[in-house]
Amino acid sequence: MxxxxxxxxxxxxxxxxxxxxxxxxxxxxxxxxxxxxxxxxxxxxxxxxxxxxxxxxxxxxxxxxxxxxxxxxxxxxxxxxxxxxxxxxxxxxxxxxxxxxxxxxxxxxxxxxxxxxxxxxxxxxxxxxxxxxxxxxxxxxxxxxGGETNVKDSIPDNMVKEEYVAAEILKYIGGKSNIRSVEHCATRLRLILKDKSQINEKSIENIDGVKGQFFAAAQFQIILGTGFVDKVYAVIVRDSESLAGSSNNETAYQEMTMLQKISRTLGDVFVPIIPVLVATGIFMGLRGMAQSLGIQFSENFLRMSQILTDTAFAFLPALVTWSTMKKFGGTPVIGIVLGLMLVAPQLPNAYAVASGDAQVISMSIFGLTVPVVGYQGSVLPALVLGILAAKLQKWFKSFVPDVLDLIITPFMTLFISMLIGILVVGPIMHSVESNIFSAVKAFLDLPFGLGGLVVGGLHQVIVVTGVHHVFNALEIELLATTGQDAFNAIITGAIVAQGGAALAVALKTKNPKKRSLYISSVIPAFLGITEPAIFGINLRFVKPFIYALIGGAAAGMAASLMHLAGTGMGITVIPGTLLYMNHLLEYLFVNAIGFGVAFTLTFMLFKQSE
CATH class of the missing domain: 2.70.70.10 (Glucose Permease (Domain IIA))
Known part of the structure; x- marks a missing residue:
């Protein structure tokens, strides 16, 4: 050079x-x-x-x-x-x-x-x-x-990195005065701006520390990476109480499409639950690995392990109604109680009914026979009931005097919601849920791995659109119903494929500085976070993104053909190995296919001049 x-x-x-x-x-x-x-x-x-x-x-x-x-x-x-x-x-x-x-x-x-x-x-x-x-x-x-177009400037020696990056971002978005609200997730700074025309996207991408930028879900999102995004966010909102307490939700919702609104709502409800299900899946994976190695456990030890692995799913409706009530402005503790009512011991256990060890209770209401059963492992009944209960509580609060609010509002909310939940919402939504689940499972079980091919090939396209949170409910339902998550096994290959394509681009890049920046965007993909690789590299050059989709499709087909499924959700690629201790070789093989196909196609067919 x-x-x-x-x-x-x-x-x-x-x-x-x-x-x-x-x-x-x-x-x-x-x-x-x-x-x-x-x-x-x-x-x-x-x-x-x-x-x-x-x-x-x-x-x-x-x-x-x-x-x-x-x-x-x-x-x-x-x-x-x-x-x-x-x-x-x-x-x-x-x-x-x-x-x-x-x-x-x-x-x-x-x-x-x-x-x-x-x-x-x-x-x-x-x-x-x-x-x-x-x-x-x-x-x-x-x-x-720089050796290529859009090479990033270096951080001055006398500045802390997050201070520099925050100052540069503010400079190229029109300053703090142009920010309506700001939030951040695990990897991205999410901004809603008053005047989008003040954004200098090219200059933002040139900031050393920024891995990419894009608009999604009505927000200007800047990819900074895990951990670092927290530091930059803290600098931006420092000395500004209005920004520190701001929320993107209301403003973003106004500008979203209906599908984006649904996806964002489901994400807000289910994302807080995912860490518990991740931990549960890891417990199951570790126990399965130990048993596959021939390790014998005492009855009491197995009982204790079952408490770890089964509790979250046995009381899943309580988790869902708690998160839903919180999301829609209700009292979370009322949501917990409502969820527990859906799995009350007085109701026939759903798992026992499914195995033939218990019978559904038939109740006659206004001449109609309503089947009453517990809703262990159900998602939709708890979700809809949580929304209705939050709206009902707000309605009571609108006219009940403050002096009586503490007594009347919780009582009437619980009483009416319980009746509606067990006798109306529960039976209807459980039927809807069963039909949706059957259709999805049938699609994933299509012959020749076609279901996996389609899901694996399109999953990261859906991630780009920002509506991928709709899959959270599906994965939770798969785990609650079957004890396994086949969807996770399919998408892990799609995720590692993005990293494989991005790595090929990095290795073909001649400029050392640019190569190191690309590699820093590749690493998160192997930990299950693809946004830096997608928006920082693959989508910018287009062809690597397409090659990665092909790799994801091939890996998804392989996962379907092998009927591979994880014991949990929420983690993929390297961390995801903890969910496949019983089928580790198959899991590694699926990831190798996704990575290998994407890397090879990109390395062989992508020209750096493009």
């Missing part, structure tokens, strides 16, 4: 490439360089070299220097439509030229009078071969640092 310096081939005003109107040039897609607002219509050779390309319309010329520098000089925007009018070429393709030799003349005034912008772009088309590209025009100097 080396530094190069090129004198401008035109006289005029040298300007930054990012300020030109043509996006194809301003975003660096054609290479790094600068632009000139010309004051006359003469283009000279900036070095000794060869005319490699001269367009018939003479509005663009490509040169190669004796030292291997490739540059494109593009005169004006859309001037190709002039079909050569007002242009005169003094060289032809293949000619050797000397520095200072006139290449092309054009009638500046005539072209501008015809309505065309004459801003001339000078880009180095093999930018990746050079660290620093400097363009000179008189006393003006424009530098582009």
């Amino acid at each position: 080396q530094d190069i310096c090129i004198e401008s081939p035109l006289a005029g005003e040298l300007i930054e490439l990012s300020k030109v109107k043509d996006v194809g040039f301003s975003n660096g897609a054609m290479g790094r360089g600068a632009a000139v607002k010309p004051i006359d219509g003469k283009v000279y050779a900036p070095f000794d070299g060869v005319v490699e390309v001269l367009f018939p319309t003479m509005h663009a010329i490509g040169l190669k220097s004796m030292t291997g520098i490739d540059i494109l000089i593009h005169i004006g925007f859309d001037t190709v439509k002039l079909a050569g009018q007002y242009f005169t070429a003094h060289v032809k393709q293949g000619d050797r030229v000397s520095k200072g030799q006139m290449l092309v003349e054009f009638d500046l005034a005539a072209i501008e009078n015809a309505g065309y912008d004459t801003t001339t772009v000078i880009v180095v088309t093999n930018s990746a071969d050079y660290t620093t590209i400097t363009l000179l025009l008189g006393d003006t100097i424009i530098k582009s640092i």
Whole structure:
């Protein structure tokens, strides 16, 4: 890698490439360089070299220097439509030229009078071969640092990294005054801004520490990585009580599509429950591994382990109603009690009914026979009941006097919700849930692994749209009903495939600094977090993302063919091994397929110039 310096081939005003109107040039897609607002219509050779390309319309010329520098000089925007009018070429393709030799003349005034912008772009088309590209025009100097377009600036030695990144983000989003609300998740800073036009996306991506940026779910999301995002968030909201206490939910919901609203709601309800189910799945995996190794446990030890693994699912409706009440503004403890009512010991246990050890209770109400049963392991009855109870509680609070609120509101909320839940919502939603579950399971069990192929191939596309939280309820239902999560086994290959494709891009990247940045985006994918790899690398170049989808489809098909399923949910790839202790080799094989296909296709077919 080396530094190069090129004198401008035109006289005029040298300007930054990012300020030109043509996006194809301003975003660096054609290479790094600068632009000139010309004051006359003469283009000279900036070095000794060869005319490699001269367009018939003479509005663009490509040169190669004796030292291997490739540059494109593009005169004006859309001037190709002039079909050569007002242009005169003094060289032809293949000619050797000397520095200072006139290449092309054009009638500046005539072209501008015809309505065309004459801003001339000078880009180095093999930018990746050079660290620093400097363009000179008189006393003006424009530098582009890095082996590729959009290389990030270094953090000053005298600044803490999170301080620097937060300051740069604020600078390129229009400052704190442009923020309506700000939150963060495990890897991303989520911003809702007053004026989106103030965002400089390219400059934000160039910040050292930023792994990518995108709009999703009505929010501007900046990928910073696990742990680091907390630090940057803390700096941004520091000394600003309004931002520290802000929430994106209400503003974001107003701008979401209906599907995004449903997905976000399900995510808000089920995400708080997932850590418990992750822990439960790990307990099951460890116990299964020990038993597969021939380790014998005493009856009491097994009983204690069953308490660890079975409790969360036995009382799953209580977890769901608690989280739902909290999400919809009700009292969470009322949600817990309602959920426990759905699995009260006075009701026939759902698992016992399914095994034939208990009978459903039939109750006659207004001439209708209603089946009454416990809802152990059910999700939809608890979800809908939690929403209804939260709305009902708010309704009572709207007119019950404060002095009686503590007594009347909880009593009436619990009484009415219990009756509705057990006699109406429970039977209806349990039937709906059973039908949905049967359809999903049938799809996943399609012959030849077709269900896994489709899910594995499309899962990360759904992640990009931001509506992937809808799968949380499905996975919880799979675990509660079957004790295993086949969906997790399918998507782990899709996740590692994104990491495989991104790693291939990183290894093909010549610039050491850019390569290290790419690798830092790859690592989270092997821990189950794909956003840095997707938005920082794969989607930016498009083809690696497609190759990763192919890898995910192949891995998903393999998982389906082997009937692979995890003992829990919420973790994949390397951490996910804890859920597959009984089938570790099969799990590693599925991940190897996803990684191998995506990596190989990307490494073999993706060209770094793309």
